[in-house]
Amino acid sequence: MQSKPTTIKEIAKILKISPSSVSRGLHDHPSIGAVTREKIKQLAKSLSYQPNNAAILFQKGKTYTIGVILPELSEHFFSTAISAIEDEALKKNYTVIFAQSHDNYEQEVKLVEKMKNQRVDGLLVSISKDTSNFDHFEKLNTFNIPVVFFDRIPPFKNVHYVACSLETATVKALNYLLKKGHRSIGMINGPATLFASEERKDGYIQAISFNRLKFDPSLIVNCDLTEKGTIEAANEFLNHKRKPTAIVAFNDYVALFLIKYFKKLNVINDFDIVSYANLPIISYIDNSPIASVEQYPYLQGQKAANILLDLMANPNPENQAFFNTIVESDLIVNEVNK
Amino acid sequence: MQSKPTTIKEIAKILKISPSSVSRGLHDHPSIGAVTREKIKQLAKSLSYQPNNAAILFQKGKTYTIGVILPELSEHFFSTAISAIEDEALKKNYTVIFAQSHDNYEQEVKLVEKMKNQRVDGLLVSISKDTSNFDHFEKLNTFNIPVVFFDRIPPFKNVHYVACSLETATVKALNYLLKKGHRSIGMINGPATLFASEERKDGYIQAISFNRLKFDPSLIVNCDLTEKGTIEAANEFLNHKRKPTAIVAFNDYVALFLIKYFKKLNVINDFDIVSYANLPIISYIDNSPIASVEQYPYLQGQKAANILLDLMANPNPENQAFFNTIVESDLIVNEVNK
DNA sequence: CTAAATTAATCAAACGTTTGCGTGATATTT
DNA sequence: AAATATCACGCAAACGTTTGATTAATTTAG
Numbered sequence: 001m002q003s004k005p006t007t008i009k010e011i012a013k014i015l016k017i018s019p020s021s022v023s024r025g026l027h028d029h030p031s032i033g034a035v036t037r038e039k040i041k042q043l044a045k046s047l048s049y050q051p052n053n054a055a056i057l058f059q060k061g062k063t064y065t066i067g068v069i070l071p072e073l074s075e076h077f078f079s080t081a082i083s084a085i086e087d088e089a090l091k092k093n094y095t096v097i098f099a100q101s102h103d104n105y106e107q108e109v110k111l112v113e114k115m116k117n118q119r120v121d122g123l124l125v126s127i128s129k130d131t132s133n134f135d136h137f138e139k140l141n142t143f144n145i146p147v148v149f150f151d152r153i154p155p156f157k158n159v160h161y162v163a164c165s166l167e168t169a170t171v172k173a174l175n176y177l178l179k180k181g182h183r184s185i186g187m188i189n190g191p192a193t194l195f196a197s198e199e200r201k202d203g204y205i206q207a208i209s210f211n212r213l214k215f216d217p218s219l220i221v222n223c224d225l226t227e228k229g230t231i232e233a234a235n236e237f238l239n240h241k242r243k244p245t246a247i248v249a250f251n252d253y254v255a256l257f258l259i260k261y262f263k264k265l266n267v268i269n270d271f272d273i274v275s276y277a278n279l280p281i282i283s284y285i286d287n288s289p290i291a292s293v294e295q296y297p298y299l300q301g302q303k304a305a306n307i308l309l310d311l312m313a314n315p316n317p318e319n320q321a322f323f324n325t326i327v328e329s330d331l332i333v334n335e336v337n338k
Numbered sequence: 339m340q341s342k343p344t345t346i347k348e349i350a351k352i353l354k355i356s357p358s359s360v361s362r363g364l365h366d367h368p369s370i371g372a373v374t375r376e377k378i379k380q381l382a383k384s385l386s387y388q389p390n391n392a393a394i395l396f397q398k399g400k401t402y403t404i405g406v407i408l409p410e411l412s413e414h415f416f417s418t419a420i421s422a423i424e425d426e427a428l429k430k431n432y433t434v435i436f437a438q439s440h441d442n443y444e445q446e447v448k449l450v451e452k453m454k455n456q457r458v459d460g461l462l463v464s465i466s467k468d469t470s471n472f473d474h475f476e477k478l479n480t481f482n483i484p485v486v487f488f489d490r491i492p493p494f495k496n497v498h499y500v501a502c503s504l505e506t507a508t509v510k511a512l513n514y515l516l517k518k519g520h521r522s523i524g525m526i527n528g529p530a531t532l533f534a535s536e537e538r539k540d541g542y543i544q545a546i547s548f549n550r551l552k553f554d555p556s557l558i559v560n561c562d563l564t565e566k567g568t569i570e571a572a573n574e575f576l577n578h579k580r581k582p583t584a585i586v587a588f589n590d591y592v593a594l595f596l597i598k599y600f601k602k603l604n605v606i607n608d609f610d611i612v613s614y615a616n617l618p619i620i621s622y623i624d625n626s627p628i629a630s631v632e633q634y635p636y637l638q639g640q641k642a643a644n645i646l647l648d649l650m651a652n653p654n655p656e657n658q659a660f661f662n663t664i665v666e667s668d669l670i671v672n673e674v675n676k
Numbered sequence: 677c678t679a680a681a682t683t684a685a686t687c688a689a690a691c692g693t694t695t696g697c698g699t700g701a702t703a704t705t706t
Numbered sequence: 707a708a709a710t711a712t713c714a715c716g717c718a719a720a721c722g723t724t725t726g727a728t729t730a731a732t733t734t735a736g
Contacts, residue, residue, distance in 0.1 A: 003480040007722060018686050023724060033684055050455045055722035058396040059691055065435075073424075079417040086411070086438060095435050095456065099428075100421065117388045118433065119343075142341040256622045279619075284594045286624040345692060356716050361694060371714055393692035397721055 006049040015039060066308060067120035068098040069111050071128050071152070076279055077297045078126065081150065084301030085124060092309050094121075101128040112136045116143060122308045126152040129225075132193055146311040148323070150304035151295070155195040160311065162304040162325040166196055166276070169293045169329040170203025170248070171210075173274045176291055176331055177246045178211055182272065186237045186244035187220045188230065188254055197222070200250070216242065225250060230257035238267070245271065252277040255289050263287065278332050291333045300327050344387040353377060404646060405458035406436035407449050409466050409490070414617055415635045416464065419488065422639030423462060430647050432459075439466040450474045454481060460646045464490040467563075470531050484649040486661070488642035489633070493533040498649065500642040500663040504534055504614070507631045507667040508541025508586070509548075511612045514629055514669055515584045516549055520610065524575045524582035525558045526568060526592055535560065538588070554580065563588060568595035576605070583609065590615040593627050601625065616670050629671045638665050 008026075012019040017036065025032045025040035032040075043049075057063050066089055070078045082098060089096045097118065101108040108128045113136070115123055123140065125147060134154050137147055149161040177185050187204055190197040201220055208215045221236050223229040230249075237244050249255035255275035262268040268287045275282075278292040307323045346364075350357040355374065363370045363378035370378075381387075395401050406423055408416045420436060427434045435456065439446040446466045451474070453461055461478065463485060472492050475485055487499040515523050525542055528535040539558055546553045559574050561567040568587075575582050587593035593613035600606040606625045613620075616630040645661045 005481070009722070019722085020687080020724075021685060023722095024685090027724090031684060036684080052396075052722050053456055054392065054396040054399070054401060055691095056724080058390075058392040058693095058721090059723050059725095061392070061691070063392060073421045074414065074417040076412065076414075079412040083411045083438060086436070090437065097433050097435055099424065117391065119391055143343070256619075260622060281594075281617075281619045281623075284598060284623050346694095347692070357692085358694075358717080359715055361692095362715085365694090369714060374714080390692050393721095394694080396691090396723095397693050397695095399721070 005052065006044075006047040007052065008049075011040065011043055011047065011049060015043060062121055063095075063119045064093065065095045065097055065118070065120050066122045066124060066305070066312075067115035067118065068096060068124045069101055069108060069115065070098070070126040071101050071103045073098070073100050077151070077277060077295065080297040081126075081301030081304075084298040085305045088302055088305035088309065094309065103129040105130045105133075109136045112140070116140060116145065120145065122312045123147045124304050124308055125149050127154065128152075129191065129194065146308060148304045148308045148311070150300050151297070153195060155198070157324060158322055160307055160323045162300050162307065162323075162327060164293075164295045164300070164329040165326045166199035166293075166329070167203040167206065169276070169295075169331065170200050171207045172329075172331040173248055173291065173293060174204060174207030175211075176333070177248075177272065177274060178207065178213075180246075180272065182244075182246040183213070184216075184240075184242045184244040184246075185219065186240070186247040188223050188233045188247065188249050188258070189220050190223065190225055190250045192222050197250075200248075204248070219244060223250065223254065225254060227257045227260075230254050231261050234258055234261050238265075247271055247273050249273060249275040249289070251275060252279040252282055252289070252292060255282075255292075256285075259285070259287055259289075274331075283334060288334055291331050294330045294332045296327050296329065303327065343390065344382075344385040345390065346387075349378065349381055349385065349387060353381060401433075401457045401459055402431065403433045403435055403456070403458050404460045404462060404643070404650075405453035405456065406434060406462045407439060407446060407453065408436065408464040409439050409441045411436070411438050415489070415615060415633065418635040419464075419639030419642075422636040423643045426640055426643035426647065432647065439469075441467040443468045443471075447474045450478070454478060454483065458483065460650045461485045462642050462646055463487050465492060466490075467529060467532065484646060486642045486646045486649070488638050489635070491533060493536065495662060496660055498645055498661045500638050500645065500661075500665060502631075502633045502638070502667040503664045504537035504631075504667070505541040505544065507614070507633075507669065508538050509545045510667075510669040511586055511629065511631060512542060512545030513549075514671070515586075515610065515612060516545065516551075518584075518610065520582075520584040521551070522554075522578075522580045522582040522584075523557065524578070524585040526561050526571045526585065526587050526596070527558050528561065528563055528588045530560050535588075538586075542586070557582060561588065561592065563592060565595045568592050569599050572596055572599050576603075585609055585611050587611060587613040587627070589613060590617045590620055590627070590630060593620075593630075594623075597623070597625055597627075612669075621672065626672055629669050632668045632670045634665050634667065641665065 008019050008022045012022045021032055022040050025037045026044060068082055068085055073079055086096050099111045101111060105128055108131055123145060140147055149159055151163055153161040153163045174185065187200065189200055204220060205215055221233040223233045237247065249258055252275050255273055258273065259268065262271060273289040274291045275289040276293040278294040282288050282292055303325055346357045346360045350360045359370055360378050363375045364382060404427055406420055411417055424434050437449045439449060443466055446469055461483060465487065478485055487497055489501055491499040491501045512523065525538065527538050542558060543553055559571040561571045575585065587596055590613045593611055596611060597606060600609060611627040612629045613627040614631040614633065616632040620626050620630060641663055
């Protein structure tokens with residue numbers, strides 16, 4: 001017994017009124033009398049009428065869908081962020097579709113195109129590692145599809161974005177280490193192209209100079225964030241003329257590689273390690289980073305989603321104000337090492 | 339300068355032919371001549387025509403969308419599975435929308451309803467912890483929306499599902515521990531309502547009796563899978579008259595709680611721990627489980643998606659055959675402890 | 677008591693695409 | 707040369723809903 005969903009037309013026929021009246025009745029349009037309105041609503045309920053979304057979307061030319069493009073869904077940061085995005089979207093009855101760039105620029109370009117074709121009403125993006133050209137997002141402007149970047153953002157201000165200030169976070173991390181007495185602090189930074197790398201570097205320099213210490217550029221090493229790259233960076237520090245006593249790792253994954261390597265070399269106790277991301281797992285490992293920068297992925301996702309929902313609700317015509325939201329990050333000191 | 343997407347009508351007008359011919363031309367319909375066809379395709383390309391999806395969906399009464407409902411996106415298992423689902427769906431040009439039940443039955447019911455209203459063509463579901471009633475899925479049958487369950491499946495066979503045989507996985511785990519000489523093995527099981535708990539229990543009993551040992555029911559403790567619940571379960575074992583020397587934890591998260599607690603009590607070396615899930619992170623912690631059951635989330639997601647895509651492609655009328663796919667799970671022995 | 681305003685509903689178009697049916701024109705078979 | 711088949715395309719309806727314009731009936735104002 002195949003059920004076909006009830007339509008407005010059917011309700012109209014039964015009630016011997018026009019489909020438009022039914023539509024208006026269901027939407028509490030003032031031009032429909034209270035009596036008729038109630039009749040309509042009752043019948044709709046008893047026939048368990050559900051509006052045909054596809055028809056509405058088509059009619060309105062909106063999809064009530066927001067697209068999310070991010071590098072890697074299975075990374076804790078992103079799955080948490082998207083979880084927040086989904087929650088926020090649901091509140092406003094929006095649907096979320098997502099796709100992974102797998103940190104590949106070409107894939108990202110394709111996905112932006114696909115999202116545009118899917119006619120998403122708006123887009124949330126965390127850009128891929130090797131994206132340095134942003135033309136594919138420019139194109140969306142012409143189609144009036146708003147874009148909000150989060151966490152991995154382009155290095156300029158004339159876009160909407162939500163991100164952590166990694167610069168101040170890095171200052172916090174450095175100050176924490178300096179207060180502990182460390183005077184030679186290494187930093188495993190990401191690829192120089194990443195804005196996030198720049199911020200970390202700036203924070204490092206800022207903290208060093210604020211404390212009237214001499215900045216040694218060779219203590220900041222760029223790294224491709226792989227295990228191999230991490231080991232290479234580690235070796236640089238081990239052979240450094242001013243061998244650091246503390247290391248700031250680009251993120252918890254790098255920290256894990258580093259810890260694994262240092263354990264193997266049995267030098268793990270020679271270093272205090274501080275990291276970024278604050279993966280929940282970190283607190284379970286021995287010799288874990290003594291502190292990690294919490295970047296609040298859920299909050300970031302939430303804010304980005306809300307900005308986008310706002311932008312879609314009020315399609316701002318000429319008003320070219322850009323929402324640049326900074327989520328304050330915190331240095332979480334690992335309790336075990338307090 | 340607002341761009342509006344190109345439509346078939348516009349192409350038709352420029353070429354002075356009918357919209358239907360354009361549509362047919364683009365779809366290589368035989369009744370359109372080769373010359374006209376090429377003209378159409380060229381113009382479409384140069385105007386960068388993109389079919390209006392909403393219109394097509396509406397017209398065809400299909401959405402080319404599959405819904406995914408799962409408990410918690412940020413869990414590694416699920417984010418990996420959904421990553422696979424997305425990849426498979428993309429190949430067949432389907433779009434994925436997803437929602438999280440947050441392990442809440444009422445939420446799950448709502449989401450099923452929402453998915454139905456969104457007119458998804460099919461549904462992939464991993465059920466919530468406290469779902470024991472399945473009427474909300476029954477309803478989908480009447481609307482001819484196929485459902486494939488994966489990993490967290492209902493405890494009966496007359497549905498489509500993909501899952502690991504946790505029973506045989508548990509047998510493997512038990513045998514491994516028995517071979518290592520353990521004679522009293524504790525199990526921290528999940529809530530009794532979960533099918534996965536039942537399977538673990540059955541596997542436990544099966545392995546015990548196969549090895550002609552006496553089964554002691556008090557060595558299997560149900561647990562709500564929280565940290566608190568885990569500690570309670572651990573205490574039962576610590577005070578047990580036949581204190582176990584090995585413990586099978588419901589999953590890696592429970593194992594982490596357990597390890598943390600045992601470390602605190604300084605009894606971590608009294609136990610061998612085996613777990614389920616095989617989180618990548620596990621290999622980085624000290625005193626990690628000596629083995630973990632790999633449940634192949636990517637594979638499960640992939641298979642479930644393909645079954646669903648098949649079901650949607652061939653809407654089987656009377657043919658009530660149910661796809662029950664078992665993914666063989668493996669016991670991964672942690673190399674460090676080999 | 678007529679004119680204007682309000683109320684309650686209807687009509688018809690529109691959104692973009694697909695598809696069954698029809699129709700001339702040309703080509704092929706008797 | 708007449709009958710038939712094939713080709714290439716157009717017509718129009720349909721999918722379900724929304725919405726601006728319109729109408730008819732009733733109420734209010736002047």
